[in-house]
Amino acid sequence: MDQIRIGKFIAESRKSRNLTQRQLADALSISDKTISKWECGKGLPDVSLMLPLCTALDITVNDLLSGERVSATDYQQKAEGNMMNLMKENEENRKKMALSIITGVITIIAVCALIVIASFLDLPVIVRIILVVFSVAVALTGIAAAAMLDIKAGYFECSQCKELFVPSMDEYVKSYHTFTKRRLTCPKCGKTGMCRHRITR
Template sequence: MDQVKIGKFISQMRKEKGLTQKQLGDELLISDKTVSKWETGKGMPEVSLMLPLCEKLGINVNELLTGERIPDEDYKKKAEENIMNIMREKEESIRKIIVSVIAGATGILAGCTLIVVSGVFDMAAWQRGLLLAIGIIVMIGGIAVAAIEDMTAGTYECKHCGTRFVPSGIAYIAGPHTITRRKLTCPKCGKRSYCKRRLTH
């Protein structure tokens, strides 16, 4: 989905309805900053807000996800395109998760191997130190790549208000987690809880 195109469409429809960002936000019980974020292509409306937003703007969800008005004869085609885009987004998120697991495991394995080699074999002190340093750098690099790929694979959903969001790097690293959940603070309601990973935005 083209977030910039969708954002411009939301802005256009809002203006056609004679609403300011604040007025639209008030009607949806969100801030004008959230509306601005959508309109500048820096975020997408949460699933729970899509129907109310469409109702306020006089459009349907298919038009919202496409970022344009859809003539009746093109409706089915656009609906199929939107479904395919969502499926591609899920596939991309799964790919990122797989890459993160491989990168993390490879980095840790390679780093540990270098560290073990530096301790087992006889070598000069500078060579031992160099192997240790390289081993640590490889481990940190593998973990960093894994974290970046994993963090951008989909979104996390607040269990209190249903908002989907991508956490900041610091929040992601600091958040205790299980395989499918991570303890994060929701940017909308401000509550901290174990948020469930979703593979789409």
């Protein structure tokens, strides 16, 4: 999905209806920040909001996902293309999630191996210190790489309003979590809760 193109199309459609971001947000019972985020290409509307958004802008879902008004002759072709794009996005998210897990596991094994070597082999003190420092660097790098992959692998679902969103890296890192959930603040309703990680829309 071309989020930039879709965002520009949402902005153009809103302006053609003489609606402000606030008016459109009120019609959808969301914040104007969410509308701004869409129009800047920093996210896509949640599936539950697509039909109300399309109704408010007098466009079809196919128009929305294509980022342009689709003619009747191109409708079937665009619909198939949009479906393929959604399937491709979901597959990419699964790969990113798998890579995140693999990166985390490799990091744990590497750090443990370095600590064992530094602890049990007969090495000069300076070499032990270097190994410990290196193991810390490996841990930080591995955790950062796994976090980057994880945050890009899908979306987090608000426990209150069910909005799908991608948190900022700062919020992601600072939040405490379980294996499948993170304590995040929803950009739509503003409530903080344990948000479930979802790979697909």
